[in-house]
Amino acid sequence: MECFDTHMHSEGKGITELKAMAEAGIKLAVSCAYYPVTPSHSSTLVDMFRKLTTFEVERGSKAGLRLIPAVGIHPRCICEDWQNALSWIEENGKVVGEIGLETASEVEVEVLSVQLELAKKLDLPCIVHTPKKNKLEVTEKVLEVVDRSGIGEELVVIDHATSGTVEKIIKRGFWAGLTVQPGKLSVEEAVSILENYGFESFVLNSDTGFNDFEMLTVAETVKALEERFDSGDVKKVAVENGKKLFKLR
Numbered sequence: 001m002e003c004f005d006t007h008m009h010s011e012g013k014g015i016t017e018l019k020a021m022a023e024a025g026i027k028l029a030v031s032c033a034y035y036p037v038t039p040s041h042s043s044t045l046v047d048m049f050r051k052l053t054t055f056e057v058e059r060g061s062k063a064g065l066r067l068i069p070a071v072g073i074h075p076r077c078i079c080e081d082w083q084n085a086l087s088w089i090e091e092n093g094k095v096v097g098e099i100g101l102e103t104a105s106e107v108e109v110e111v112l113s114v115q116l117e118l119a120k121k122l123d124l125p126c127i128v129h130t131p132k133k134n135k136l137e138v139t140e141k142v143l144e145v146v147d148r149s150g151i152g153e154e155l156v157v158i159d160h161a162t163s164g165t166v167e168k169i170i171k172r173g174f175w176a177g178l179t180v181q182p183g184k185l186s187v188e189e190a191v192s193i194l195e196n197y198g199f200e201s202f203v204l205n206s207d208t209g210f211n212d213f214e215m216l217t218v219a220e221t222v223k224a225l226e227e228r229f230d231s232g233d234v235k236k237v238a239v240e241n242g243k244k245l246f247k248l249r
Contacts, residue, residue, distance in 0.1 A: 001226065001235060004242035005029040005218045007098070007127060007159055007177060009209025010056050010067055017215055018063035024219040028239065030246065031056055032070045032098040032127060035077045036210050042084035045073065049088055068246060070097035070127055072115055075108045082111060090118055095246060098159070100129025104141045112142075116149035125155045125246050130165065132183065139165045143172055157203060157245060160184055166193055170201040175245055179207045180217035187221050194225065199236040203245060 003026045010018065010031040021029065033052055039045055049071040060067030071093045073082055089096065096119040101108050112128075119126040128146065130139045139158070146156055153173035161169055161176040162185065169176040178190045184207070185193075194202060204222070208215040218238075225234045243249070 001025060001222055001231070002027050002239050003218050003222050004203070004239040005205050005208075006157065006203040006242045006245070007032055007179065007205035007207050008215070009034050009207070010060060011052070012209035012211070013215060015059060015063055018060060018065050021215050021219075022064035024216045025222070026065065026216070026219055028066050028068065028242065028248070029060070030068045030070050030095060030097070030127065030205075030242075031060070032074075033072055033077075034074050034098060034209070039077055039079045042079055042081045045077065045079070045082070045085040046088045049085070049092070053092060068095060068248070070095035072096045072099040072126070073111055074098050075100055075102040075111065075129060078107060078111055083114075086114065086118065089115070090122065093122070093124060095127065096124050097127030098129050099126060100159070101138050101142050101145070102129070102131045104138050109141070109145055112145050113149060116146060116151050119155065120149060120151040123155070125157070126151070127177070128156060128158050130158060130160045132160075135162060136164055139168065143168060143174075146174070147172065154245070159205070160207070161193075163189065163193055166197060170197060174201075175241070176202050177205055178202055178221075179205050180221050181207055181213045187217065187224050190221050191224050191228070194237060195228075199229075199233045200241075202237050203242045204237055
């Protein structure tokens, strides 16, 4: 079955790894902006956005993988003059991400709020990060900020959801991103969540990139789902929900 990895960082993967994803059935992937150290200036962010929307898309195509670039200011990538990167996002962005909160500091909340307002203005889908530490507390703050923005629920995926946060996310009407990788969700845990809550509100991702995380976990999860559930339901979480969220044909 064709699969859609709705959150990865292609810049951290070689062409051989991207080809392996495509060969495993992962034909679509969203590649999110992320700089592995705090940028010194907004120009670094802009150059990263430019690379992601041109060079990375071309690399993906050569590997047989359709890469959808997402540009945004990650909460761990906030430089002093971050506002100067917003005009590039506004003029060129098709998906806003990865944005969100890491510690829920005042500046993180401001940066998230401004980017949500931009996504709302442009009617763009956005990928919202939640952290490993203080997961429940920070997720609740994320939901508060997103609610306050007034952006349409259908445009927002709250990512890295867990069994402890998923109900809060989908009850608000947002998409929930299930990240299958070490330290987040195992294949079995993702399957269990879908068994309990159904397939309508979920997308799958690996968040693979700069770390040595398995890049085929979405395909592995879909295979495990196919062994237990109706193929029509599995197809929703494998690819259809992601296409709906990101307005793809």
